[in-house]
Amino acid sequence: MSALPAGxxxxxxxxxxxxxxxxxxxxTCFSTDGSEAPTGLAPVCPDEDHEEDxxxxxxxxxxxxxxxxxxxxAAYLAALLNADRGAL
Ligand SMILES: [Zn+2]
Structure with a gap:
């Protein structure tokens, strides 16, 4: 098995x-590390009061x-996870 499917x-x-x-x-999201850029990953929030951006x-x-x-x-991993949605 290659590295990508195993990972x-x-x-x-x-x-x-x-x-x-x-x-x-x-x-991507702002986690708790205090950085000024979104360095975390989180599920998209389903709450209609939570604006998408x-x-x-x-x-x-x-x-x-x-x-x-x-x-x-974080942006790359979010894109990879979204590309795999429902396929794994
Ligand atoms: Zn939310």
């Missing part, structure tokens, strides 16, 4: 244990929030 499966297994659904849509995490937001340490990496 995809391992990430999916972890996200399953964190309670996400395989159809979860992901976004608001990258903050509030009580309305679903877990998990995963800190990636880098805004470009």
């Amino acid at each position: 995809r499966r391992a990430a999916r297994d972890l996200l399953d244990t964190l309670g996400t659904d395989r159809r979860t849509e992901w976004r 608001d990258g903050s995490v509030y009580a309305c937001c679903a877990e998990p929030v995963i800190e990636c340490g880098s805004s470009p990496v």
